[in-house]
Amino acid sequence: MESLTLLEKLVGFDTTSRNSNLELIQFVRNYLTGFGIESRLVEDATGTKANLYATIGPTDRGGVMLAGHTDVVPVDGQDWHSEPFKLDIRDERAYGRGSADMKGFIASVLATVPKLAAVKLHTPVHLAFTYDEEIGCIGVRRLLDVLGGLPVLPAMGIVGEPTLMRVVAAHKGKAAFRVTVRGHEGHSSNPPAGVNAVEYAAELIAYIRSLARERKQNGPFDPLYEVPYTTLHVGTVRGGTALNIIPAECVFDFEIRHLPEDPPDGLIAAIRDYAAKELAPQMQSVAGETGIEFTERSTYPGLCTPPDAAVVRFVQGLLGDNNPPGKIAFGTEGGLFAERCGIPTVVCGPGNIAQAHQPDEWLALNQLLACDTMLDKLVQQLAR
Structure with missing residues (x-):
């Protein structure tokens, strides 16, 4: 899987929140440039961290935003059985810090980029990758300041935090x-x-x-x-x-x-x-x-997207899932996208939050594949 290859690369960047994330962001930016996709960086006050925002497809209409944070929590004092920042594949699992929370989703999104770039999209896809989510959703606020000034905002958002690929419409x-x-x-x-x-x-x-x-x-x-x-x-x-x-x-x-x-x-x-x-x-x-x-x-803020909202129905359609959307106790950037910019948002991504922040954090390979499949269907939906 191309997403697994990309996940290995992303996990190799130690983007613990106390560190810079610029090496990872520059890798993503160069990767996008290789497919003719321009991106914009929104840096922090020190210039040592940055959000990345990119649009694939037409720029005169809303489209779908795929959002995720690039930072991870520390491994200090944890008993790991493999190198935290070197992906280890065993027992149909990918072990590494950030594999579940939430570089798996970002890897899957990047693996979909060549397909998005190869087709003519009638509806754009926006990529929003942020810093310092783990210490209070800090980086995304600077990105939201920029988004608020754009002439066209995403019509809906998917934040790829680990939900076992189930649609979540609300969180605390x-x-x-x-x-x-x-x-x-x-x-x-x-x-x-x-x-x-x-x-x-x-x-x-x-x-x-x-x-x-x-x-x-x-x-x-x-x-x-x-x-x-x-x-x-x-x-x-x-x-x-x-x-x-x-x-x-x-x-x-x-x-x-x-x-x-x-x-x-x-x-x-x-x-x-x-x-x-x-x-x-x-x-x-x-x-x-x-x-x-x-x-x-x-x-x-909390997230409280109505269960019958268009974004809920859209993502349910991508998944072929008619179950009511779930609610989660942990927080995401979704509430800020909804509150600050009015972007209707759901949370849906590969992996289990139970593995997040733990020693030997892991992502099941079938979860990564399920995310790849959902994003492939997204491409089909948005292409002419």
């Missing part, structure tokens, strides 16, 4: 924050003279936990999600220097993964109010310099 959104609790240091033999940042952080964490329990008990609910309600989660806590010192600082991170119809604004406001009205006055009654600060780490 996410809001992530870092909270810094500034206390007042002192000797632990006299706790009232200090402000214990760890203990006040614990009170705020307990409040966040109470909001999580309330959502679990009272909803709103959507039974089509595996976890059918909005969730809140505290992932890291760091604070204190020694047992006999009242901690002067504690930092923790929390996230909200919310149903598209349950925006997180009210929860965020409640958490901020509890910190400002309940905890901060107690802290500042002892030491005026104390307080609690919130820093937004990342946010992206």
Whole structure:
């Protein structure tokens, strides 16, 4: 399979989010140039990372956008049984970082390019490859700024995150924050003279936990999600220097993964109010310099494409699948394409999200073949 050859090349680029993705992007750009296809780069502020956008076919009408992120998560500390950035084929699986999430889809798209270039398309195909999705859907936002200024936008989008080649029309959104609790240091033999940042952080964490329990008990609910309600989660806590010192600082991170119809604004406001009205006055009654600060780490909207939308029916037709579209808990760039540019979007790609981010990440070869088949049908649909 040509897609497998291309996947081997793509996995060989270490595009962990902390690294540049320009080597991969330049490879893709040169590959497209070989078929007479021009592409546009949208770089980050440092010039060390870039999105790529290209159109194949007529430029005066909407068409279908095929979108995917080029970055991958780290392999640090993971127990791999093969080289993470060297594709290893065994047991009808392709092992390598990014094979499932989501270079398999990009490889399949690139393998379809020669067919797209060889036919006369009546409807264009747009390619959108981004950076830094894994750390908060960052790169795509710069691309969206450019797309918003184009005279013609894609009429629909397919984000190729791993869904086992099933059509997904909705996913949860996410809001992530870092909270810094500034206390007042002192000797632990006299706790009232200090402000214990760890203990006040614990009170705020307990409040966040109470909001999580309330959502679990009272909803709103959507039974089509595996976890059918909005969730809140505290992932890291760091604070204190020694047992006999009242901690002067504690930092923790929390996230909200919310149903598209349950925006997180009210929860965020409640958490901020509890910190400002309940905890901060107690802290500042002892030491005026104390307080609690919130820093937004990342946010992206949920996706909620109607199940009878044209893009849903179109992709179902490519797959020969009449089942209702699914819903997933993990996020994608699809919500941003829909919200910022009004591009109706679904998620559909090869592989299983259960393998994503794991040691020995793998993509089943039959999944890659299924994606190739879907894109071949796309070519047939859009050609004269």
